[in-house]
Amino acid sequence: MEQTEFSISGSVRTWGSLVVLLVVGVLAVALGLPRGLALWIIFAAATAQTYVIGRYYMRLRSEDVLIYTLALLPVVTLIVLAFVLIPDIAMHP
Known part of the structure; x- marks a missing residue:
């Protein structure tokens, strides 16, 4: 090292x-x-x-690409969940 x-x-x-x-x-x-x-x-x-x-x-x-992928995975998941769940929450109060 x-x-x-x-x-x-x-x-x-x-x-x-x-x-x-x-x-x-x-x-x-x-x-x-x-x-x-x-x-x-x-x-x-x-x-x-x-x-x-x-x-x-x-x-x-x-750093390897794997490290960056692991760091970005929660962000991508949050964005996908936001686009999937927000319309459902807005339509059914």
Whole structure:
């Protein structure tokens, strides 16, 4: 297994990118953007933050397709269940 050391410049760069993504999310609300657009920006920034944390701090550099499939499977299941169950719930209160 490869041992890599954390570098100060890499840590500062990673921290800086996380702060910038946080500021982007806060500005989306502070600038008074429409609610839907602000939510998309906030979720995009949160996804990018997750990628940065996973890449640098958790060292997830090369994972198999199986790992990504297992991570996305609950999301796909939630979307399918939402489209299947919401019309039934709405029609039968």
